[in-house]
Every structure is written in C-alpha cells, then in structure tokens.
Amino acid sequence: MHERIAKLPGTPGELQGRTTGLTGLVYRSVRGVTRLAGGTLEALLALLGPSLAAGSEGPPGLAAAPAALPSAEREALVAALNGVLGDHLAATANPLAIPMALRRGGQALPLQAPALAAWLQARSLPAPDTLLVLLHGLCMNDRQWAHPAAPDGTPGGDLGSELAGPLDALPLYLHANTGLPIADNGRQFAALMQALVAAWPVPVRRVVLLGHSMGGLIARSALHQAAGSGWAALCSDLVCLGSPHHGAPLERAGHGVDWLLGAAPGLARYTAPLARLGKVRSAGITNLRHGLQDAEGRALPLPPPPPTGPRCWALAGTLDAETPPAGGGRTRQAFSRLRGDGLVPVASALGQHATVAQRLAFPPGQTAVLANTGHLALLHSPAVQQQLRAWLAPG
Template sequence: MAAGKRSAAGGTTHRRQGRDRRPILLRGCHLHPSDLHGLGRLAATAVEQALHLVEEFHGAVAGALLRIQPVGAITAFVYRRARSSTQGLHRCLAALLPAHDQQQAERRSTAEREAVLAALNGLVGDHLAASDNPLQITMRLRTGGRPLALERQALAAAFPDARGKLLVLVHGLCCSDLQWRRNHHDHGALLARDLGYTALYLSYNSGLHVSSNGRQFAALLETLAREWPVPVEEISLIGYSMGGLVARSACHYGGMAGHRWLAQLKNMIFLGTPHHGAPLERGGAWLTAILGRSGYTAPFARLGRIRSAGITDLRYGNLLDEDWEGMDRFAHAGDLRKPVPLPHGVRCFAIAGTVGKRRGDLRGKLLGDGLIPLDTALGRHVHGRRALGFPRSRTWIAYGVHHLDLLSSREVYARIRRWLAQSGMRSSRSARRP
C-alpha cells in the first residue's frame, strides 16, 4: 500500500494519523459527548423547574386577581404532560449519547472547557453531584491540569525529583485549578522555583458544602502525605477565596480523624478569604426572603433556591456540618456558625485586597476587593470569640487590587514569598537547636 496519496500538483500528501472519529458537531470544539449528555440533562431539569414556576405563578394570579379556580383539571393535565416530556428527554439522552469516559475527558479537556465546568459546578454543583451528572467535578490533586494518582510509584514517576516540601493551592468558588495561572503568573510555579516547593493544585466541586469538601480534602492530604515518595518535611497550604474556608475545614476534620498530615502542616496563607462571609450572598438571601413574602412573587423565590450549597455557605463562612445540618439553608436565620479557631501550631497569614489606593480610602473600606470586605478577609469580627486573631505581622493589605487580581499581583507574590522564606528559616533554626 502506498505510504501517501499523490496530489494534483505532483506532491505527496500524507494521511492524517489518528483520524477524529467524533461526530461532526463535536469536532474542533471544546465539548465532549458526555458534556452534551450532561448539558441536556441540566437543560431538561431547568425546563422542569421553569414549568413549576409558571404553574405556581399562574395559580397565584388566577386565584388572587381573577378570583377563579387557580389551576383547573385541563390546565393541570397540560402541565403534567409538559413535565413528563422532560423525563422522556432524559431517557433519550441516555440512549443516544455515549457514557462518560473520565480518562478520555482528562486527555482532551481544554482550559476553556475546564473554566465552564468550574463555573457550572460552583453554581449548581450540589445538584450535579446528587443527580450523578457527568458534568460534576470530583475532587483530586492535579498538576498542569492532569490528575495525580495518589500511589507511591505513580507519584515517584510523576515527580522524579520529588522534595519533602509540599505546597497545595486551593482555588475559590466557580474556579478551576488552572486559573491559578493568570496574566502569565502562577504563585505556585514561582514558589516551586524560588523556594524549592513541589506545587500541587486541588480541583474540587465548589458547589458542594464547604464542610463536605473540607472532609474530603483532609482525607486526600492524609493519603498524599503517606504515599509521597520521599519523607514529607513540610506542608503549606494557600487558599484563595472559598479555598481558604475549605482548607480551614480540612484542618478541623483532619484533627477530629487524628490525621498525621496536620503534624507536617507548617503554613497556611489565605488570599481574599471570606472568613466571616460575603455580602453578595447575604444580599441574595435577603432578596429570596423578600420575594417569598408575597403571593405574586413567591414563585420567583424558587429561582433564588437554585444556587448551590457552596454559595449559601458563603453567607457567613460556614465550615462545619453543624452550621447547616437540619436547617433551611435559604432561610434568613442570622449567623449560627460554631466558632472554629485557626489550627494550633500552624503559622497562618491573611492577605486582603482593596480597590482603594491608600490606607484610609473610604471606597476601599466599603468595597474591600469588590467582593470581600477588608475585615472579613483579615479575620476580624465585632464579637471577640469569632475573631481569628491573626498577628498583625501576619496580615497584609494589597491596595488597588480587585478580588481576581490577588492571583496575579506581583506584590502579593513577593509578600507570600517573604513569609514562607522567613518561616523556612525559623524551621531550620529550630531543627538545628539541640
């Protein structure tokens, strides 16, 4: 057989190796077949919820304004038939589209797809997990966007020059681990280069409860410390936004489980972490409560209940199961959190961003970094038992910085590097002391 095919111009055009066998619709785009399945199921659920909303609104208007029977037999039948069609769509999607292939997804995934999946998981990740939707993200450690098998031989192959200093970076709500690289800057990669860390990145479903992710993260760190190919000298964590809450929750549940990795945890750095909640979520809770008080607008309160458990945890900064179990997470009940102190014996640092240009700037005081107020990011609270008590030398404010800029600011990186370098020198002196 000829190695190539002769062209009209007399040249040879070689056959393309590994012909793309995907449907034409999927070629040249970021979607996977399983993504279409997941998106279709999500769309069908959205249609079903929309039908519920329209039916409730129909009943409210007909009963209150027109003084007629809210939903008659014929109308109710129409709504039932419409909802049953969404169930048929679920079955068709399952039959027509191939099953989810995790290995194939990891091999073909793009940064654009990862960003969309991360946003979807942040918004409705609890629903994706509960419905076993293929769009859900499962927790794992990654490097360069590729998942790591937490087994000694696999880790030794992935890191032939493995060192005993581990740095784990934990992303925020609606983010992915790839988004630690922003504007050609990556705190983890630079700390690995400058201070000798091995940087690992946590990927997780940020729509789940913080406490659920915290418990999983604690178990994952225990496995990592046990299977790392060389003795672990130090673990440092950097948590961005919600990631800081997940890291604190992991310390709590790791302590309860008697995990050994906590003895190796030396440093925790929080970047724009809403230790005491985010005003945006509190505003959303108020809006949902107000809509629910009127018969005319109550159906629209259903829209506010779509947001994920992870988002509602950000109202006050929930860390534990006790902060939400047995409660209506959409109810406006005030701050009922159980106070959780910073982990004992760990050097903890907090960096807050502010859109203000200088100290005392009123705009900066009111807005913080645009999402997280200064006091919340620095762990301050009017009630002393809730204040985290970061030493002043371990807090820092980045001026003229928005929330996302904390990931790419060179000044923020210089501060992190200085803290970790000083911490390393103290540890070395302590190790040499007889």
C-alpha cells in the same frame, strides 16, 4: 447580565457582543431551560450536557456542536456549573460532578506510591520534601491560577510556580466541586492530603497550604478535621487570599455568584445564561453567607499557633487606592470603611468581627491589605507574590 457584570468593579476586560457557533449553542441551551415552565435542574443538565461534549448533536432544534469546547474553557464552564449546582450533581451521580483530585497541568496525580513515583518521573518532576498545595475558590478550578502574558511582554505564569522556587517546593493544585458543603470538601481534602503524604517518594518535611477565597475555608476545615495529626502536623503555613472568613455580603444579596460567573477567566462568554437561574444556590454557596462556622453557628477558630499548628496568614484586597496606615490607625473600624475586593469585605478576609468572640486570632504582622486589588487579581498580582514570598521565606 453581561453589561451589569462589565460595570462591576474589578471585572477584567470588556465583554463582547452577541455570540455564535458553539458559544451560542451553550447560551441557547441554557436559555431554553429558563423558558421552560417549572423547569428543573435535570432539564438544565440535559440541555447543557451535550454542549460540553465533542461532536455532540446538541438539544433538539439546535445545530450540532462542531467540536468540544477548548479544554481550559470547558473546565472553566464545568467548574462554574459545579459551584452553582455541585451538590445536586454529586447527589445524582451526574458525570459533570467534579471528583476531588490534586493535579498538575490539568492531570490528576495517582495517590499510590509506585504509580505516583512513576507519574512524577514520566513528567521529569522532582519530589522535594516540601509541598505547596493551592486551593481554588468558588466556581473556579485549578487551571485558573495561571495568568497569560501581559501586553507589555511580561511572560505569563501561575502563582504556585512563582512561589515554588524560593520554597524549594513542588506546587500541586486542588481540583474540587465547590458546590459541596465546605465541611465535606474539607473532609475529602484532609483524606487526600493524608494519602499524598503517605505515597510521596520521600519523607515530607513541610506542607504549605495556599487558598484563594473559598479555598482558604476548605483548607481551614481540613486542618480542623485532621486535628494536627498525620499530614496536618507537617503543615507549616496556611495562607488565605481574600477568604470570606465571616461571609460575603454580595452572596447574601444574591449578586456575588453572578459576578464570579461573569468575571472568572474563561467564563465570560458562556455563563450569562446560568446567571438567569438566579435563586439556585448550592450548599457551598450557602456556606459563604456567614463563612466557616461550627454546628452552633460560631466562627470556627484558626488552628493553634506554632509549634502545635501552622503559621496563619491573611491577605485582603481592596478596590480603594489607599489602605489604613500602619500603627494605631489600622483598627477594625478603619478596615470596615474599605470597599473590599469587589466580593469579600476586608474585615471578613482578615477574620475581624464586631463580636469579639467571633474574631479570628491572626497574629500581629501576619495580615496585609493590598490597595487597588480586586478579588480575582489576588490570583496574579505581583504585589501578592511579593508579600507571600516575604511571609513564606524560611526563618
């Protein structure tokens, strides 16, 4: 599995050989499930759960886990588990199910006014009137917006912090169970945003939503369900990075989730055994087969344009070295010939569709395609940052 993932385009870095210690414990825990005749999800969780806990004894026949996984790695693994099994985790009240929250530095914000003001003050965080909210994608979490320092010495950072300065905004990060249906996450996110705006220490003037992959669909669903009232009326911009508005063929072929599990930061050492579960597909994953749709299977439209709704932007990546030139050559047919970002086709990320009625009405000049950019590279590419700064600059 690791060898197959390593050969997929866009996968960062080389994957190492056999694993030992706690990593090996996680592997053996899940591999034990795949060998069980008629193994169930409950058996998987019973075996995997102790591997995620500090000082746990681990499954029978295996050595005790010496310590918890490092925090970021543990959260990456739990996020992957939620992406694959999250609807089951929530339905069975499993403690590994991720409760939706807005976070900073891996810590959830309290959404009661006095507590929120004190929380911000204790961390020396400002309370500007502009909020930048970032929504992660399938099998990922809020801490994976960060990127490490480059080999050439370029310091690390994260896209939210890099965009916040020019916007005079505070970046906040959604942490969600991506295995739930997108509509459920959209409803929860809309309620969370309403509570945030109500509790914010100063009147909120502007909300900017930035969603990567499934995160863009969750944001669209939330705006649709909020119907322009309350917090949604304050939303000036919705940006979708590599969002599969019309679905992702790799998921339909059964490979997209395996790719994510192997390529996402912090996951490569731990999740090959999960990929062996193969046919397990959460409601969230199933939703990605055809993108964001209404009950009749029609593409859910974008929010109305300003002044009623936000400006909507779509950015797609392609593994090709060149993109169609500006002007008449930038047709749907031209984009359909691009390889996509390794997971989401360019046409899907731009809301284009062979059926006119299914197309999303992104206005001219509010879409872009970046060459040599894979799905996960959209999270930290300097070209992405440059494009978003230009789009979101005050008019």
